[in-house]
Amino acid sequence: MPLFERLYNFAHWLTQDREEAEDLVQETYAKALKGFRSFQPGTNFRAWIYQILRNTFLTSRTGLQSTATVPLDLESDRQALPTEKDTPESILLQRSDRQLVQEALDRLPVPYREVLLLCEFEEMSYQEISATLAIPMGTVMSRLSRARRALRDAVQELQRN
Amino acid sequence: MACEPWTEKLDAYFDGELPADEARALQQHLRECATCAAEGLAKVQRKLVVKAAGQRFTPDPAFRARIARSIAARRPSATLPLGRRGWLPVFEIATVAAALLIGATLFLTLHRGRGEQRLISELVDQHVATLASANPVDVVSTDRHTVKPWFAGKIPFTFNLPELQGSPFVLVGGRVGYLSQSPGAELIFRVRQHQISVFIFQEKELRDVRENEAVRTALSFEVRTWRHNGLCYFVIGDASAQDLDKLSELIKAAG
Numbered sequence: 001m002p003l004f005e006r007l008y009n010f011a012h013w014l015t016q017d018r019e020e021a022e023d024l025v026q027e028t029y030a031k032a033l034k035g036f037r038s039f040q041p042g043t044n045f046r047a048w049i050y051q052i053l054r055n056t057f058l059t060s061r062t063g064l065q066s067t068a069t070v071p072l073d074l075e076s077d078r079q080a081l082p083t084e085k086d087t088p089e090s091i092l093l094q095r096s097d098r099q100l101v102q103e104a105l106d107r108l109p110v111p112y113r114e115v116l117l118l119c120e121f122e123e124m125s126y127q128e129i130s131a132t133l134a135i136p137m138g139t140v141m142s143r144l145s146r147a148r149r150a151l152r153d154a155v156q157e158l159q160r161n
Numbered sequence: 162m163a164c165e166p167w168t169e170k171l172d173a174y175f176d177g178e179l180p181a182d183e184a185r186a187l188q189q190h191l192r193e194c195a196t197c198a199a200e201g202l203a204k205v206q207r208k209l210v211v212k213a214a215g216q217r218f219t220p221d222p223a224f225r226a227r228i229a230r231s232i233a234a235r236r237p238s239a240t241l242p243l244g245r246r247g248w249l250p251v252f253e254i255a256t257v258a259a260a261l262l263i264g265a266t267l268f269l270t271l272h273r274g275r276g277e278q279r280l281i282s283e284l285v286d287q288h289v290a291t292l293a294s295a296n297p298v299d300v301v302s303t304d305r306h307t308v309k310p311w312f313a314g315k316i317p318f319t320f321n322l323p324e325l326q327g328s329p330f331v332l333v334g335g336r337v338g339y340l341s342q343s344p345g346a347e348l349i350f351r352v353r354q355h356q357i358s359v360f361i362f363q364e365k366e367l368r369d370v371r372e373n374e375a376v377r378t379a380l381s382f383e384v385r386t387w388r389h390n391g392l393c394y395f396v397i398g399d400a401s402a403q404d405l406d407k408l409s410e411l412i413k414a415a416g
Contacts, residue, residue, distance in 0.1 A: 004225070004228065005219060005220060008218060008219070008220040009215070009216060009217060009218045009219070012217070013215075013217070018218075018221075022220070022221070022224050025220070025224075025228065026227075026231065029228060029231070039289075044282070044283075045285070045286045045289055046282065097210060098210065098213050099214075101210050101211060101214040102214045102217055105211070105214065116211055117211075117215050119176060120208050120211035120212045121211065121212050121214075121215025121216065122215075123212075125177070125178065126178050141172070141173065145172060148172070148207070151207075151211070152207070
């Protein structure tokens with residue numbers, strides 16, 4: 001998938017609105033072009049441009065609203081919660097449940113949604129995610145752990161209904 | 162079996178983030194412990210489902226056109242300054258940026274491990290950084306005999322430079338590059354208006370180069386890779402595929 005399409009896809013996941021996603025991508029490109037010289041040699045280009053996109057989102061109206069209600073425990077860097085064994089329903093999650101998973105992702109708070117997408121879909125390394133989100137590696141790992149739990153819970157709830 | 166220490170590492174393992182020795186130990190445990198293996202399988206399934214679910218939104222063709230127009234229109238006022246040596250080619254930032262941001266194809270096949278994707282990605286980044294840099298080379302090629310000896314003592318191997326006489330390629334110079342913390346050579350060639358980076362690293366220092374030889378297009382750059390005599394070669398640039406093939410041939414012919 002070309003970079004432009006990946007950026008658009010990610011923007012739309014964040015904004016949950018096509019028009020706002022377009023604005024977000026447009027503004028990201030404008031900033032990236034303007035700031036291209038500030039791109040540090042030896043650092044990761046992909047993390048750099050995703051960081052621009054994300055920061056632009058966070059300062060937009062939708063972005064400000066979405067982070068207004070971030071649960072407090074997202075900001076802590078406590079150890080990741082211990083893993084629980086799965087219930088049979090979640091173990092049987094198949095690729096056919098794609099739409100279900102998309103709905104579940106939609107329900108997650110933005111910090112969980114974005115970290116899951118960056119890890120699983122964009123296949124960024126922890127290092128890249130750390131750079132993109134400007135959080136320490138330890139926080140990447142604990143946030144991923146919580147996000148995965150939250151996704152499981154959201155999926156289970158959708159499956160029950 | 163007390164699985165606590167293992168279950169905590171499962172996420173990192175399947176994310177490809179465990180160091181090799183811990184990964185091997187965990188693999189051994191997974192062979193022996195059905196519970197952890199089942200948990201691992203569930204984790205992998207969930208990863209795959211989220212990966213599949215992640216591709217959801219595509220941009221409107223009208224929007225795509227709008228972006229392309231606005232990038233083309235928005236050429237930055239400044240062009241790259243000439244290097245202090247004066248004769249290095251000037252690349253407009255907009256050309257490089259547009260190539261990156263519009264991006265013909267981002268092609269990394271599903272077979273490639275993340276490790277290898279990362280290596281290629283890192284090198285593409287380095288190539289871009291070299292393009293954008295005011296001082297891209299540390300050693301300038303004045304003739305055939307400056308560049309190769311300059312690397313002696315800076316990198317733990319030697320390599321042969323291609324014979325460029327009669328070809329459209331010019332060796333601009335070189336610098337020491339790093340990949341997976343391993344030092345190697347970055348050679349910068351010019352062909353017409355394009356710049357090509359050739360990276361050479363020792364094979365034994367790179368864990369993740371799977372293919373013996375490959376042709377790829379990453380982030381709109383052409384990439385050629387191959388192995389020879391314990392060295393890995395990566396040729397990256399936005400020149401044409403034919404140009405990269407030709408330069409690769411010349412390098413291979415040098416031995």
